[in-house]
Amino acid sequence: MQHIAEIMSGRDSFVEKCSLVLDVLIDLVPADLLTLRRPGPDGNSMELVSYASRPGFGYVPPELVTDPNLISYQAYCEDTIKFLNNYAEVPEAFSGFVEIGDQSSAFLPLISRGNPLGLIYIISKERDHFTPERVQLLSTIKDGLGVLFENADLNDKISEELSQRRQTQSALAESEARFRALAESAADILWEMDLDGTYTYCSPNVRGVTGYGPEELTGRSHYEFMPADEAERVRDAFSILAGSGGDISLMEYIFIARDGRNLTMERNGAAVLKENKELTGYRGIDRDITGRIAAEENLRETSRLASIGVLAAGVAHEINNPLTSVMLYSEQVLLEEIPDNIRKNVETVNHQALRMSRIVKSLLDFARYSKPESRETNIALMLHRAIELKSYDLDLKKVTVNDERIPVNPEDSPLALLDENQIIQVVLNLLNNAEHASLVGDQPPQVSVGITVSDGQVTIGVEDNGPGIPDDVLPKIFDPFFTTKEIGQGTGLGLSVSQGIVRNHDGEIWARNLPEGGAGFYFKLPIIPRKSRAPVPPDGPVRP
Structure with a gap:
């Protein structure tokens, strides 16, 4: 994503940037054909922006797609991600793709801030090409590309308008009208300021980004909304630019929002000149890239x-x-x-x-x-294996593990059809979180692991005796990249990946705070019948 971000922020044209990005993605995915389309001029079609293919693939995508019955067209119109690992067997499959050996296809609408930007579709001659890992990777890439494409497209438009304003006074007046119209509808903040850094104009959408209305910013210095050391740094950089009349390009700075959050903003702007070429200020665009910076990190x-x-x-x-x-x-x-x-x-x-x-x-x-493969798995043996894998770290930190709710005799354990390595990954993610939580506070750290069986399903629970999960955090814990840990202590992907794995096994995962304190994470999976198995008791420390 870092390489792609560098391409999209470069000085090439938008189409050239797209071609370079597809050349990177065809090896990263990997794929035999990658095609990028955007809305056609009539609004009822998709036009070709760029494509990349393996040498000798022998297929050239058409310039325009208008058939509403095509899967790609339906995915774009319905804003629906589609992964088809048996493409040739799908009734709606395009015969042209089937003839060239398409076995797996993916259709990824590009959306940013609710606005459709285009569609990427991917072709592979390999059946079952889109594994859960590749689906996870492509979902992450899709979300990032939506923002990057919007940013590149919008910056290209702004750069063109700012360049036109510097040519003649008459062109300046016409561009200013377009500029203000764009400010009313753009997702980012458009601004003007004088040479002292005082805002003379801010677009209305500044309120949604920073919490301040345009009337609260206009007439005030932008340095007032920065930390002291950041204001000093930006002031020095701004002075150098103003002294040379240079443009502002991809300047990052910290803006303190009304609620106290530090927002990372990316600024692009151009000098505003009088007819005699005297510099009077700057005009440009600010984009909140706080989320993007966190995602890249x-x-x-x-x-x-x-x-x-x-x-x-x-x-x-x-x-x-x-x-x-x-x-x-x-x-x-x-x-x-x-x-x-x-x-x-x-x-x-x-x-x-x-x-x-x-x-x-x-x-x-x-x-x-290993390729994900479901097979008959003994739940108790699997859990003991996961705990053993984590035991050294738990012993080192003196965290007690209560596994009394896991049957000691393998014959007493339920069986399930699952990919054991993937489910162990889920258990390890939950054990890691429980370990960190149990170490908060003065109580002796303890983690409980157990199972219950009912209605043909097994519930696996991991509980801790930590401080619990704040009510405002609980709904977000399965969001990708969401973490409450310090920088460098967590990626924010563990629970999101775990949720994806559990869902791929026809299960569900959830969390709750325990009445006596601490938190519990649980996931439920279907089990298969087993003869002569003693039932697992329904009551105990692990509660779904």
């Missing part, structure tokens, strides 16, 4: 965590070799006649080596990529 953090996972898997491989030697030689020593005190020490070494071996195996199984 979270994507970088996610990439960093993925790299750490690969590194950890490599380290686990390296540990396996000497660990095998430790287990082998300790077992050989135990077969010999040795003093009891030495035998006890060797047994401890062998026991801990076996425990390390199980942890390494769990880490390798979890880190190794």
Whole structure:
């Protein structure tokens, strides 16, 4: 996304930027064909902006799409994301795509602030190409591209108008009328200010972004709405620009909103000149990029965590070799006649080596990529495996785990058809959150894990004895990139990804505050019948 953002903020034309972005995406997705369309001039069609394809693919998209029966046209009109992993079998499939070997297709409408900007559709000759991981990636890319395309398109329009204003006085008057009309409808803030940095005009939508009305900003210096050190930095930069008459390009600064939040704004502007070329001020556009900055930071953090996972898997491989030697030689020593005190020490070494071996195996199984595949899984064994994978970190931080509600005998556990690695990822995400929450406050940290069974479904619960979840935060916890942790402590993706995994298993996930304090996270999955299984008791510390 960082590379794409750099392309969209460059000086190429909008169409050239789109072509460069598609060239990046065709390898990132990956895909055989990527096509970008935007609304046609008549409003009842989609015109081609750009496309990218693999060498030898042999298909050139038409310039205009007008058939309302096409899946791509319906996805755009209905603002509906479609992922079809069996495209050739869909009755509405376009015969031209089927003939060239299209097996999987994705249709992604580009929307920003409720406005339709266009449609990206993706073709792959691979059946079942759009795995949950790729769907997650494309959903993130889609949301980011909607904002980036809107930003690039709007900035191109503004740059063109500002350039025209500098040419002649007559062109200035005409452009000013268009400028003010755009200010009334644009999603971003349009402004004018004098050389002292005092606002002489702000568009009405400034209220929705900052909480201040245009009448509250006009006549006041923009430095009043910045932190002291930020005001000093911007003042120095503004003085240099004003001294040279240069344009303002992609200047980022902090604006303190009415509610006290620090907004990261991106500013573009051009010098306002009299007929004698005397500089009188600046005119331009501000965009709130607080969300984009947070999303980019979270994507970088996610990439960093993925790299750490690969590194950890490599380290686990390296540990396996000497660990095998430790287990082998300790077992050989135990077969010999040795003093009891030495035998006890060797047994401890062998026991801990076996425990390390199980942890390494769990880490390798979890880190190794595999195509999502549902199979019969013992819920209790799966939960014990997840807890063991997390046990070292919990022991290190002295967090007690109560797993009494997990059957000890595997024969007493429910079975389910699921992708074990993915569900373990969900459990680990919940254990991580429970661990962090339980460490807040003076109480001894404790996490409870258990299951209940009813109506053909198993409910898996992870509870903590932390401070609970604030009422205003609870509705947002499954939103992508939402986190209450400090910067660098969380990506805000764990619960969102977990929700996607659970839903893909025909389940549901939710959270609640516990009456005695703390919070509980629960997810429910369908189970399969099993003969001669003792029922799991319905009552206990884990409550759905």
